[in-house]
Amino acid sequence: MVAPSRAPLRTDRLRALNVPQPVAVECDADLRPATVGGSMVEAVLESWRIDDEWWRQSIARCYHEVILDGGKRVVLFEDVATGEWFAQMP
Amino acid sequence: MSSLAACVWIPLFPLRCEEARHEGLAACPTALLAPDTTRKLWQVSALARHAGVKPGMTVSQAIGVCPTLRLCEPDPVHYDERFARLLAALNEVSPVVEPGELGLAYVGGDGLEGIYGGPEKIVEAIQLRIADFGLRIGNGSVESAIRNPQSAIRVGWGLGKFTAWVAASRAKPGEAIIIPVGGEGQFLAAQPIAVLPLDPDTHRRLRLLGIRTLGALAALPEEAITAQFGALGRRLWRLAAGHIAEPVEGREAPEPIVAALTFFTPVGERELLGRSLDQLIARALKHPRRIGWRVQGVRLRADLEGGGSWLAAVLLKDPTADGTRIAAPLEMRLEQSPPTGAVERLVLEFTAFAPGTAELQLFARDADAAARAGQQHALQSAAREIRMRMKRSCLYHVIEVQPWSRLPERRYALIDFEP
Numbered sequence: 001m002v003a004p005s006r007a008p009l010r011t012d013r014l015r016a017l018n019v020p021q022p023v024a025v026e027c028d029a030d031l032r033p034a035t036v037g038g039s040m041v042e043a044v045l046e047s048w049r050i051d052d053e054w055w056r057q058s059i060a061r062c063y064h065e066v067i068l069d070g071g072k073r074v075v076l077f078e079d080v081a082t083g084e085w086f087a088q089m090p
Numbered sequence: 091m092s093s094l095a096a097c098v099w100i101p102l103f104p105l106r107c108e109e110a111r112h113e114g115l116a117a118c119p120t121a122l123l124a125p126d127t128t129r130k131l132w133q134v135s136a137l138a139r140h141a142g143v144k145p146g147m148t149v150s151q152a153i154g155v156c157p158t159l160r161l162c163e164p165d166p167v168h169y170d171e172r173f174a175r176l177l178a179a180l181n182e183v184s185p186v187v188e189p190g191e192l193g194l195a196y197v198g199g200d201g202l203e204g205i206y207g208g209p210e211k212i213v214e215a216i217q218l219r220i221a222d223f224g225l226r227i228g229n230g231s232v233e234s235a236i237r238n239p240q241s242a243i244r245v246g247w248g249l250g251k252f253t254a255w256v257a258a259s260r261a262k263p264g265e266a267i268i269i270p271v272g273g274e275g276q277f278l279a280a281q282p283i284a285v286l287p288l289d290p291d292t293h294r295r296l297r298l299l300g301i302r303t304l305g306a307l308a309a310l311p312e313e314a315i316t317a318q319f320g321a322l323g324r325r326l327w328r329l330a331a332g333h334i335a336e337p338v339e340g341r342e343a344p345e346p347i348v349a350a351l352t353f354f355t356p357v358g359e360r361e362l363l364g365r366s367l368d369q370l371i372a373r374a375l376k377h378p379r380r381i382g383w384r385v386q387g388v389r390l391r392a393d394l395e396g397g398g399s400w401l402a403a404v405l406l407k408d409p410t411a412d413g414t415r416i417a418a419p420l421e422m423r424l425e426q427s428p429p430t431g432a433v434e435r436l437v438l439e440f441t442a443f444a445p446g447t448a449e450l451q452l453f454a455r456d457a458d459a460a461a462r463a464g465q466q467h468a469l470q471s472a473a474r475e476i477r478m479r480m481k482r483s484c485l486y487h488v489i490e491v492q493p494w495s496r497l498p499e500r501r502y503a504l505i506d507f508e509p
Contacts, residue, residue, distance in 0.1 A: 015504040017488065050496050059497065088498055 020086035025076060033064055033076055036087075040069040050077075065090070092186045092198025092338045094209075094271075096216055097246040097254035098176075099261075103193025104169040105133040106242050108162045118160045119143065121152060125164040125401070125427070132164065163430075166401035167391045179220045183212075186340035188251075196251050198338040209247050213266045216245060249274055250335025256285045274332040279305030286326050292319060304330035347440040349374040356395040356432030363392075363433060364421055370438035371413045380440065384409035387442025390420050393435040400429035408471070409444035473507050483507065 028034040033041050045065040052059045060080035067073055075090045100106060109116040119138035121131045131152055134143050141156035152159055173192050180187045186198025199212055206212045220243060246257025248269035256278060257267040269277045281304045283296050295318075301307050307315070308331035315323040328334045349370040357363060367390065374380065386409040392400040402423040410416060473485050486504040493501050 014489075014491070015486065016499055017502045017504050018499045020499060052496050090498060 018089050020077070020088045023076065023085050023087040025078075025085035033066055033085075036066065036068060036074060036076060039072075041066045042069050043067045045073075063090070092184075092200035092340075093249060093335055094199035095248065095251050095254040095338045096184075096197040096199055096213060097251065097258040098180065098195050098197065098216060098220065099244045099246070099255070099258040100176075100193040100242045101244070102133050102135070102242075103173065104164065104166075105135060105162075106193075107169050107172050108165075109135070111168070112162075115160060115162075119156050119158055120160045120162065122162045123149070123164055125166050163398055165399050167393075167399040170389075170391075170401060170403075176220055180216065183216050183219050186338050188338045188340065194255075196254065196338040198340060199247065209268045209270075213245050213247055213268060217243060217266065248277070251338060252329050252334060252336060253278065253332065256281055259285060274335075275308075278330060278332050279303065279308065283307060283330075286329060288326070292322065292326075295319075308332075345379060347374050347377045347380055348437060349377075350435060350437040352435045353433065356434050358429075358432040360424055360428060363424055363429075363436065364417075366436050367420055367424070367438065368413065368417055370436065371416050374438055374440055375411060375413055375416075380411070380443075383443035384411050385416055385440045385442075386444045387440070388416055388420065389439040389441050390423075391437045391439070392429045392433040393437075394429055394431040395434055396431055398431055400433075402427075403441075405442070469507075 026035045050061045061077040063077040120135040122133040124130045124132040143152045184197045188196040244261040245266035246254045248254045253274045261267045315327040389403045404419040483506040485507040487507045
Protein backbone atom coordinates (compact mmCIF):
# COMPACT_ATOMS: atom_id res chain seq x y z
CA MET A 1 0.00 0.00 0.00
CA VAL A 2 1.25 3.44 -0.88
CA ALA A 3 1.73 5.76 2.04
CA PRO A 4 -0.84 8.55 2.14
CA SER A 5 0.32 11.88 0.79
CA ARG A 6 0.25 15.10 2.70
CA ALA A 7 -2.86 16.19 0.86
CA PRO A 8 -5.93 16.58 3.07
CA LEU A 9 -8.43 13.78 2.78
CA ARG A 10 -11.49 14.71 0.71
CA THR A 11 -14.20 12.13 1.03
CA ASP A 12 -15.95 13.39 -2.13
CA ARG A 13 -12.98 12.14 -4.12
CA LEU A 14 -12.91 8.67 -2.68
CA ARG A 15 -13.36 5.84 -5.15
CA ALA A 16 -14.65 2.53 -3.97
CA LEU A 17 -12.26 -0.35 -4.16
CA ASN A 18 -13.12 -4.02 -4.47
CA VAL A 19 -16.71 -3.29 -5.47
CA PRO A 20 -18.77 -6.50 -6.00
CA GLN A 21 -19.09 -7.34 -9.68
CA PRO A 22 -22.34 -8.91 -10.91
CA VAL A 23 -21.80 -12.41 -12.25
CA ALA A 24 -24.08 -15.08 -13.75
CA VAL A 25 -24.23 -18.09 -11.49
CA GLU A 26 -26.28 -21.28 -11.83
CA CYS A 27 -26.83 -23.35 -8.76
CA ASP A 28 -27.22 -27.07 -8.27
CA ALA A 29 -29.95 -28.81 -6.35
CA ASP A 30 -28.23 -27.97 -3.05
CA LEU A 31 -28.27 -24.26 -3.99
CA ARG A 32 -24.49 -24.25 -4.29
CA PRO A 33 -22.78 -22.65 -7.35
CA ALA A 34 -22.53 -25.09 -10.28
CA THR A 35 -21.43 -22.72 -13.08
CA VAL A 36 -19.96 -19.22 -12.91
CA GLY A 37 -20.13 -17.14 -16.09
CA GLY A 38 -20.41 -20.37 -18.12
CA SER A 39 -17.46 -22.10 -16.40
CA MET A 40 -18.03 -25.26 -14.42
CA VAL A 41 -17.35 -25.20 -10.71
CA GLU A 42 -14.97 -28.01 -9.81
CA ALA A 43 -14.99 -27.56 -6.09
CA VAL A 44 -16.43 -25.38 -3.40
CA LEU A 45 -13.64 -24.80 -0.94
CA GLU A 46 -15.45 -22.86 1.72
CA SER A 47 -18.80 -21.22 2.42
CA TRP A 48 -19.72 -18.60 5.01
CA ARG A 49 -22.40 -16.05 5.71
CA ILE A 50 -22.25 -12.40 6.65
CA ASP A 51 -25.08 -10.55 8.30
CA ASP A 52 -24.28 -6.95 8.96
CA GLU A 53 -25.71 -3.49 9.43
CA TRP A 54 -28.97 -4.86 10.76
CA TRP A 55 -29.47 -1.53 12.50
CA ARG A 56 -30.04 0.34 9.22
CA GLN A 57 -30.43 -1.55 5.93
CA SER A 58 -29.66 -5.14 6.65
CA ILE A 59 -26.97 -6.81 4.56
CA ALA A 60 -26.99 -10.59 4.26
CA ARG A 61 -24.60 -12.43 1.99
CA CYS A 62 -23.76 -16.08 1.44
CA TYR A 63 -20.12 -16.34 0.34
CA HIS A 64 -18.60 -19.31 -1.51
CA GLU A 65 -14.97 -19.76 -2.38
CA VAL A 66 -14.89 -21.94 -5.50
CA ILE A 67 -12.41 -23.43 -7.94
CA LEU A 68 -13.46 -23.28 -11.59
CA ASP A 69 -12.63 -25.95 -14.13
CA GLY A 70 -9.57 -24.04 -15.42
CA GLY A 71 -8.17 -23.91 -11.89
CA LYS A 72 -9.18 -20.30 -11.24
CA ARG A 73 -10.13 -19.44 -7.68
CA VAL A 74 -13.15 -17.16 -7.29
CA VAL A 75 -15.04 -15.82 -4.32
CA LEU A 76 -18.76 -15.36 -4.95
CA PHE A 77 -21.61 -14.27 -2.83
CA GLU A 78 -25.35 -14.30 -3.13
CA ASP A 79 -27.26 -11.31 -1.87
CA VAL A 80 -29.80 -13.05 0.24
CA ALA A 81 -32.27 -10.17 -0.01
CA THR A 82 -32.30 -9.96 -3.82
CA GLY A 83 -30.95 -13.35 -4.91
CA GLU A 84 -28.29 -11.69 -7.11
CA TRP A 85 -24.81 -13.11 -7.41
CA PHE A 86 -21.55 -11.18 -7.31
CA ALA A 87 -17.86 -11.89 -7.48
CA GLN A 88 -15.54 -10.17 -5.04
CA MET A 89 -12.09 -10.51 -3.60
CA PRO A 90 -12.41 -11.69 0.00
CA MET B 91 23.95 37.16 -3.97
CA SER B 92 24.52 40.69 -5.01
CA SER B 93 21.94 43.25 -6.13
CA LEU B 94 24.46 45.56 -7.77
CA ALA B 95 25.54 43.95 -10.98
CA ALA B 96 28.08 44.42 -13.69
CA CYS B 97 27.35 42.71 -16.96
CA VAL B 98 30.31 41.77 -19.11
CA TRP B 99 29.38 41.02 -22.68
CA ILE B 100 31.58 39.95 -25.55
CA PRO B 101 29.28 39.59 -28.55
CA LEU B 102 30.02 36.77 -30.99
CA PHE B 103 32.40 35.28 -28.47
CA PRO B 104 33.13 32.05 -30.42
CA LEU B 105 33.85 34.01 -33.57
CA ARG B 106 36.13 36.38 -31.66
CA CYS B 107 37.98 33.33 -30.30
CA GLU B 108 38.61 32.16 -33.85
CA GLU B 109 39.72 35.61 -34.97
CA ALA B 110 42.14 35.82 -32.06
CA ARG B 111 43.46 32.35 -32.85
CA HIS B 112 43.98 32.80 -36.57
CA GLU B 113 46.00 35.80 -37.57
CA GLY B 114 44.49 37.88 -40.31
CA LEU B 115 41.03 36.39 -39.95
CA ALA B 116 39.62 39.57 -38.42
CA ALA B 117 40.39 41.47 -41.60
CA CYS B 118 38.32 39.09 -43.76
CA PRO B 119 34.60 38.45 -43.92
CA THR B 120 34.30 35.43 -41.66
CA ALA B 121 31.59 33.01 -40.61
CA LEU B 122 31.50 30.20 -38.10
CA LEU B 123 29.70 26.99 -38.99
CA ALA B 124 27.01 25.74 -36.65
CA PRO B 125 28.21 23.09 -34.16
CA ASP B 126 25.20 20.82 -34.78
CA THR B 127 25.08 21.05 -38.55
CA THR B 128 28.07 22.14 -40.56
CA ARG B 129 25.87 23.10 -43.52
CA LYS B 130 24.60 26.28 -41.90
CA LEU B 131 26.24 29.40 -40.54
CA TRP B 132 26.15 30.08 -36.83
CA GLN B 133 27.92 33.39 -36.34
CA VAL B 134 28.87 35.98 -38.90
CA SER B 135 31.47 38.75 -38.60
CA ALA B 136 30.57 42.39 -39.18
CA LEU B 137 32.43 42.40 -42.50
CA ALA B 138 30.54 39.34 -43.71
CA ARG B 139 27.25 40.78 -42.53
CA HIS B 140 28.04 43.94 -44.44
CA ALA B 141 28.48 41.77 -47.54
CA GLY B 142 24.99 40.32 -47.04
CA VAL B 143 25.81 37.11 -45.19
CA LYS B 144 23.42 36.24 -42.37
CA PRO B 145 23.42 33.61 -39.61
CA GLY B 146 21.33 30.56 -40.54
CA MET B 147 22.26 30.74 -44.23
CA THR B 148 23.49 27.59 -45.87
CA VAL B 149 27.14 27.53 -46.88
CA SER B 150 26.28 27.61 -50.59
CA GLN B 151 23.98 30.61 -50.13
CA ALA B 152 26.65 32.44 -48.15
CA ILE B 153 29.40 31.76 -50.69
CA GLY B 154 27.03 32.90 -53.41
CA VAL B 155 26.55 36.21 -51.62
CA CYS B 156 30.17 36.68 -50.56
CA PRO B 157 32.74 34.61 -52.50
CA THR B 158 35.63 35.80 -50.27
CA LEU B 159 33.92 34.50 -47.13
CA ARG B 160 36.25 32.58 -44.80
CA LEU B 161 34.53 29.67 -43.07
CA CYS B 162 35.63 28.26 -39.72
CA GLU B 163 34.81 24.85 -38.28
CA PRO B 164 33.43 25.27 -34.75
CA ASP B 165 35.65 24.28 -31.84
CA PRO B 166 33.29 24.42 -28.86
CA VAL B 167 35.82 23.00 -26.43
CA HIS B 168 38.16 25.89 -27.17
CA TYR B 169 35.37 28.45 -26.69
CA ASP B 170 34.36 26.83 -23.47
CA GLU B 171 37.89 26.88 -22.12
CA ARG B 172 38.30 30.54 -23.04
CA PHE B 173 35.03 31.37 -21.33
CA ALA B 174 36.06 29.44 -18.21
CA ARG B 175 39.25 31.51 -18.10
CA LEU B 176 37.21 34.69 -18.47
CA LEU B 177 35.04 33.66 -15.52
CA ALA B 178 38.13 32.86 -13.46
CA ALA B 179 39.53 36.31 -14.23
CA LEU B 180 36.25 37.93 -13.18
CA ASN B 181 36.38 35.93 -9.97
CA GLU B 182 39.56 37.79 -9.11
CA VAL B 183 37.55 41.02 -9.05
CA SER B 184 34.48 39.71 -7.23
CA PRO B 185 33.68 36.43 -5.55
CA VAL B 186 30.15 36.56 -6.99
CA VAL B 187 30.22 35.70 -10.67
CA GLU B 188 27.29 34.24 -12.58
CA PRO B 189 27.89 32.92 -16.07
CA GLY B 190 25.30 33.48 -18.75
CA GLU B 191 25.62 32.27 -22.31
CA LEU B 192 29.05 32.11 -23.96
CA GLY B 193 30.61 35.55 -23.72
CA LEU B 194 28.14 36.90 -21.17
CA ALA B 195 28.70 37.00 -17.42
CA TYR B 196 27.42 38.94 -14.45
CA VAL B 197 29.65 40.16 -11.65
CA GLY B 198 28.25 40.96 -8.23
CA GLY B 199 29.16 44.49 -7.15
CA ASP B 200 27.93 44.63 -3.56
CA GLY B 201 30.69 45.52 -1.15
CA LEU B 202 33.34 46.17 -3.79
CA GLU B 203 33.34 49.94 -3.19
CA GLY B 204 35.59 49.48 -0.18
CA ILE B 205 38.20 47.77 -2.32
CA TYR B 206 38.09 49.64 -5.59
CA GLY B 207 36.07 52.80 -5.01
CA GLY B 208 32.96 53.86 -6.91
CA PRO B 209 31.26 52.02 -9.75
CA GLU B 210 33.61 53.60 -12.32
CA LYS B 211 36.62 52.17 -10.53
CA ILE B 212 35.02 48.76 -10.16
CA VAL B 213 34.15 48.67 -13.85
CA GLU B 214 37.69 49.72 -14.73
CA ALA B 215 39.08 46.93 -12.53
CA ILE B 216 36.88 44.47 -14.38
CA GLN B 217 37.97 45.82 -17.76
CA LEU B 218 41.64 45.66 -16.83
CA ARG B 219 41.35 42.14 -15.51
CA ILE B 220 39.68 40.78 -18.57
CA ALA B 221 41.29 42.92 -21.26
CA ASP B 222 42.90 39.87 -22.80
CA PHE B 223 39.60 38.08 -22.99
CA GLY B 224 38.24 40.82 -25.19
CA LEU B 225 40.40 38.89 -27.61
CA ARG B 226 42.61 41.75 -28.58
CA ILE B 227 44.10 41.56 -32.01
CA GLY B 228 47.77 42.56 -31.97
CA ASN B 229 50.12 43.33 -29.08
CA GLY B 230 48.75 46.55 -27.62
CA SER B 231 49.13 47.10 -23.88
CA VAL B 232 46.47 45.95 -21.47
CA GLU B 233 45.44 49.54 -20.75
CA SER B 234 45.02 50.24 -24.45
CA ALA B 235 42.48 47.45 -24.65
CA ILE B 236 40.12 49.58 -22.57
CA ARG B 237 38.17 52.27 -24.34
CA ASN B 238 39.46 50.78 -27.55
CA PRO B 239 36.95 50.21 -30.35
CA GLN B 240 38.97 47.14 -31.35
CA SER B 241 38.10 45.54 -28.02
CA ALA B 242 34.96 43.47 -28.02
CA ILE B 243 34.26 43.90 -24.31
CA ARG B 244 31.16 45.85 -23.33
CA VAL B 245 30.31 46.42 -19.72
CA GLY B 246 27.11 47.59 -18.09
CA TRP B 247 26.57 48.49 -14.45
CA GLY B 248 23.30 48.87 -12.63
CA LEU B 249 20.90 47.61 -10.01
CA GLY B 250 19.94 44.05 -10.94
CA LYS B 251 21.00 41.88 -13.82
CA PHE B 252 18.50 43.21 -16.34
CA THR B 253 19.56 46.84 -16.01
CA ALA B 254 23.21 45.80 -16.19
CA TRP B 255 22.55 43.70 -19.29
CA VAL B 256 20.67 46.46 -21.06
CA ALA B 257 23.47 48.89 -20.23
CA ALA B 258 26.08 46.48 -21.60
CA SER B 259 24.06 45.91 -24.74
CA ARG B 260 23.88 49.69 -25.33
CA ALA B 261 27.59 50.28 -24.62
CA LYS B 262 29.99 50.81 -27.50
CA PRO B 263 32.79 48.26 -27.97
CA GLY B 264 35.44 48.72 -25.32
CA GLU B 265 33.25 51.03 -23.28
CA ALA B 266 31.00 50.84 -20.26
CA ILE B 267 27.68 52.37 -19.30
CA ILE B 268 27.06 52.93 -15.62
CA ILE B 269 23.51 53.42 -14.40
CA PRO B 270 23.44 54.97 -10.91
CA VAL B 271 21.09 53.45 -8.38
CA GLY B 272 17.71 55.14 -8.77
CA GLY B 273 18.35 56.00 -12.40
CA GLU B 274 17.16 52.66 -13.77
CA GLY B 275 13.64 53.85 -14.56
CA GLN B 276 14.79 56.80 -16.64
CA PHE B 277 17.46 54.75 -18.43
CA LEU B 278 15.21 51.82 -19.21
CA ALA B 279 12.31 53.98 -20.40
CA ALA B 280 14.24 55.07 -23.48
CA GLN B 281 15.34 51.57 -24.49
CA PRO B 282 13.71 49.61 -27.30
CA ILE B 283 11.55 46.63 -26.38
CA ALA B 284 14.01 44.36 -28.20
CA VAL B 285 16.17 44.35 -25.05
CA LEU B 286 13.46 42.35 -23.26
CA PRO B 287 13.66 38.56 -23.26
CA LEU B 288 10.91 38.21 -25.89
CA ASP B 289 9.92 35.50 -28.28
CA PRO B 290 9.36 36.73 -31.85
CA ASP B 291 5.59 36.45 -31.58
CA THR B 292 5.34 38.58 -28.44
CA HIS B 293 7.74 41.08 -29.98
CA ARG B 294 5.53 41.32 -33.08
CA ARG B 295 2.37 41.72 -31.00
CA LEU B 296 3.93 44.49 -28.92
CA ARG B 297 4.98 46.31 -32.08
CA LEU B 298 1.51 45.91 -33.56
CA LEU B 299 0.17 47.55 -30.41
CA GLY B 300 2.49 50.46 -31.13
CA ILE B 301 4.76 49.76 -28.16
CA ARG B 302 8.32 50.56 -29.20
CA THR B 303 10.10 51.37 -25.94
CA LEU B 304 10.22 50.06 -22.41
CA GLY B 305 8.84 53.40 -21.27
CA ALA B 306 5.77 52.95 -23.46
CA LEU B 307 5.29 49.47 -22.07
CA ALA B 308 5.71 50.59 -18.45
CA ALA B 309 3.24 53.44 -19.03
CA LEU B 310 0.43 50.94 -19.58
CA PRO B 311 -1.37 49.45 -16.58
CA GLU B 312 0.29 46.28 -15.36
CA GLU B 313 -3.09 44.51 -15.30
CA ALA B 314 -3.69 45.28 -18.97
CA ILE B 315 -0.36 43.78 -20.01
CA THR B 316 -0.98 40.77 -17.79
CA ALA B 317 -4.43 40.30 -19.33
CA GLN B 318 -2.93 40.33 -22.83
CA PHE B 319 0.25 38.33 -22.29
CA GLY B 320 -0.29 36.40 -19.06
CA ALA B 321 2.48 35.78 -16.55
CA LEU B 322 5.11 36.57 -19.18
CA GLY B 323 3.49 39.97 -19.71
CA ARG B 324 3.61 40.70 -15.99
CA ARG B 325 7.30 39.89 -15.90
CA LEU B 326 8.00 41.99 -18.99
CA TRP B 327 6.11 44.94 -17.52
CA ARG B 328 8.01 44.71 -14.27
CA LEU B 329 11.34 44.47 -16.04
CA ALA B 330 10.45 47.46 -18.22
CA ALA B 331 9.36 49.48 -15.18
CA GLY B 332 12.56 48.62 -13.32
CA HIS B 333 10.59 46.84 -10.60
CA ILE B 334 12.59 43.65 -10.92
CA ALA B 335 16.19 43.75 -9.83
CA GLU B 336 17.38 40.18 -10.02
CA PRO B 337 20.54 39.73 -7.98
CA VAL B 338 23.69 38.11 -9.26
CA GLU B 339 23.96 34.63 -7.83
CA GLY B 340 27.44 33.32 -7.42
CA ARG B 341 27.90 29.78 -8.54
CA GLU B 342 29.09 27.18 -6.18
CA ALA B 343 32.20 25.87 -7.76
CA PRO B 344 33.32 22.51 -6.51
CA GLU B 345 36.09 21.06 -8.57
CA PRO B 346 34.72 19.42 -11.70
CA ILE B 347 35.08 15.66 -11.89
CA VAL B 348 36.67 14.49 -15.08
CA ALA B 349 36.85 11.01 -16.58
CA ALA B 350 38.53 10.47 -19.92
CA LEU B 351 39.03 7.65 -22.36
CA THR B 352 41.60 7.64 -25.15
CA PHE B 353 40.92 5.30 -28.02
CA PHE B 354 43.81 3.43 -29.62
CA THR B 355 42.17 3.90 -32.96
CA PRO B 356 39.68 6.73 -33.60
CA VAL B 357 36.10 5.63 -33.11
CA GLY B 358 33.16 6.67 -35.22
CA GLU B 359 30.59 4.04 -34.22
CA ARG B 360 27.84 5.58 -32.17
CA GLU B 361 27.16 2.36 -30.30
CA LEU B 362 30.74 2.13 -29.12
CA LEU B 363 30.71 5.79 -28.13
CA GLY B 364 27.52 5.15 -26.15
CA ARG B 365 29.13 2.27 -24.28
CA SER B 366 32.21 4.34 -23.59
CA LEU B 367 29.98 7.11 -22.26
CA ASP B 368 28.35 4.67 -19.83
CA GLN B 369 31.77 3.59 -18.61
CA LEU B 370 32.89 7.17 -18.10
CA ILE B 371 29.73 8.06 -16.19
CA ALA B 372 30.11 5.03 -13.92
CA ARG B 373 33.74 5.96 -13.29
CA ALA B 374 32.96 9.60 -12.57
CA LEU B 375 30.09 8.71 -10.23
CA LYS B 376 32.47 6.62 -8.14
CA HIS B 377 34.80 9.57 -7.63
CA PRO B 378 35.15 10.37 -3.90
CA ARG B 379 34.60 14.08 -4.55
CA ARG B 380 31.13 13.30 -5.85
CA ILE B 381 29.97 11.88 -2.53
CA GLY B 382 27.32 14.13 -1.04
CA TRP B 383 26.55 15.81 -4.35
CA ARG B 384 24.06 15.19 -7.10
CA VAL B 385 25.19 15.91 -10.60
CA GLN B 386 23.51 18.81 -12.34
CA GLY B 387 25.82 19.92 -15.13
CA VAL B 388 27.48 17.43 -17.44
CA ARG B 389 29.75 18.03 -20.36
CA LEU B 390 30.88 15.47 -22.86
CA ARG B 391 33.63 16.48 -25.19
CA ALA B 392 35.42 14.67 -27.92
CA ASP B 393 38.75 15.35 -29.55
CA LEU B 394 38.31 14.48 -33.18
CA GLU B 395 40.72 12.97 -35.61
CA GLY B 396 42.33 15.80 -37.54
CA GLY B 397 42.19 18.40 -34.78
CA GLY B 398 38.51 19.36 -34.46
CA SER B 399 36.39 18.93 -31.37
CA TRP B 400 32.82 18.20 -30.37
CA LEU B 401 31.02 19.24 -27.24
CA ALA B 402 27.69 18.48 -25.65
CA ALA B 403 26.81 20.32 -22.45
CA VAL B 404 23.72 19.36 -20.54
CA LEU B 405 22.10 20.92 -17.53
CA LEU B 406 19.90 18.35 -15.83
CA LYS B 407 16.51 19.63 -14.74
CA ASP B 408 16.56 17.33 -11.77
CA PRO B 409 20.02 16.78 -10.34
CA THR B 410 20.71 13.11 -9.99
CA ALA B 411 23.28 10.50 -9.13
CA ASP B 412 21.65 7.94 -11.38
CA GLY B 413 23.93 7.02 -14.27
CA THR B 414 21.06 6.23 -16.62
CA ARG B 415 19.46 9.62 -16.12
CA ILE B 416 22.78 11.36 -16.64
CA ALA B 417 23.46 9.37 -19.80
CA ALA B 418 20.06 9.84 -21.45
CA PRO B 419 20.39 13.47 -22.65
CA LEU B 420 23.99 12.92 -23.72
CA GLU B 421 23.03 9.85 -25.73
CA MET B 422 20.29 11.86 -27.36
CA ARG B 423 22.84 14.49 -28.36
CA LEU B 424 25.15 11.78 -29.70
CA GLU B 425 22.21 10.52 -31.73
CA GLN B 426 20.91 13.85 -32.99
CA SER B 427 24.14 15.75 -33.63
CA PRO B 428 27.01 13.28 -33.52
CA PRO B 429 30.68 14.26 -33.79
CA THR B 430 31.58 15.22 -37.33
CA GLY B 431 34.60 12.90 -37.34
CA ALA B 432 36.11 9.89 -35.64
CA VAL B 433 36.76 10.39 -31.93
CA GLU B 434 40.28 10.05 -30.56
CA ARG B 435 39.52 10.95 -26.97
CA LEU B 436 36.26 11.15 -25.06
CA VAL B 437 36.12 13.27 -21.91
CA LEU B 438 33.23 13.42 -19.48
CA GLU B 439 33.01 16.21 -16.95
CA PHE B 440 30.61 16.72 -14.10
CA THR B 441 30.66 20.50 -14.05
CA ALA B 442 27.85 21.48 -11.70
CA PHE B 443 26.48 19.84 -8.61
CA ALA B 444 23.54 20.16 -6.29
CA PRO B 445 23.98 19.31 -2.66
CA GLY B 446 22.60 16.02 -1.39
CA THR B 447 19.85 17.55 0.71
CA ALA B 448 16.92 15.91 2.45
CA GLU B 449 15.32 14.96 -0.81
CA LEU B 450 18.24 13.05 -1.94
CA GLN B 451 19.00 10.31 -0.43
CA LEU B 452 21.50 8.28 -2.18
CA PHE B 453 24.07 9.91 0.04
CA ALA B 454 22.22 9.95 3.31
CA ARG B 455 23.45 7.89 6.20
CA ASP B 456 20.35 5.77 6.27
CA ALA B 457 20.46 4.34 2.80
CA ASP B 458 17.04 2.69 3.02
CA ALA B 459 15.29 5.83 4.20
CA ALA B 460 17.15 7.71 1.53
CA ALA B 461 16.00 5.40 -1.20
CA ARG B 462 12.41 5.67 0.00
CA ALA B 463 12.55 9.44 0.12
CA GLY B 464 14.11 9.52 -3.33
CA GLN B 465 11.40 7.27 -4.74
CA GLN B 466 8.70 9.36 -3.11
CA HIS B 467 10.18 12.51 -4.60
CA ALA B 468 10.34 10.93 -8.04
CA LEU B 469 6.77 9.73 -7.69
CA GLN B 470 5.57 13.18 -6.74
CA SER B 471 7.26 14.71 -9.77
CA ALA B 472 5.77 12.08 -12.06
CA ALA B 473 2.29 12.59 -10.61
CA ARG B 474 2.47 16.33 -11.16
CA GLU B 475 3.56 15.82 -14.75
CA ILE B 476 0.80 13.31 -15.48
CA ARG B 477 -1.85 15.58 -14.02
CA MET B 478 -0.62 18.49 -16.12
CA ARG B 479 -0.65 16.42 -19.29
CA MET B 480 -3.91 14.55 -18.77
CA LYS B 481 -5.73 17.47 -17.09
CA ARG B 482 -6.82 15.10 -14.36
CA SER B 483 -5.23 12.85 -11.85
CA CYS B 484 -4.74 9.32 -13.11
CA LEU B 485 -2.85 8.13 -10.07
CA TYR B 486 -4.46 7.06 -6.85
CA HIS B 487 -3.35 5.72 -3.59
CA VAL B 488 -5.10 3.27 -1.36
CA ILE B 489 -6.37 4.48 1.98
CA GLU B 490 -7.92 2.60 4.84
CA VAL B 491 -11.57 3.42 5.41
CA GLN B 492 -12.97 0.68 7.65
CA PRO B 493 -10.27 -1.97 7.69
CA TRP B 494 -12.18 -3.87 10.35
CA SER B 495 -15.35 -4.15 8.26
CA ARG B 496 -16.68 -7.59 7.38
CA LEU B 497 -17.73 -6.19 3.99
CA PRO B 498 -14.64 -6.20 1.78
CA GLU B 499 -15.65 -3.12 -0.27
CA ARG B 500 -15.84 -1.02 2.91
CA ARG B 501 -12.26 -1.65 4.01
CA TYR B 502 -10.23 0.40 1.54
CA ALA B 503 -10.80 3.12 -1.03
CA LEU B 504 -8.87 4.95 -3.70
CA ILE B 505 -8.13 8.63 -3.56
CA ASP B 506 -6.32 10.90 -6.01
CA PHE B 507 -2.61 10.86 -5.44
CA GLU B 508 -1.60 14.43 -4.81
CA PRO B 509 1.95 15.11 -3.80
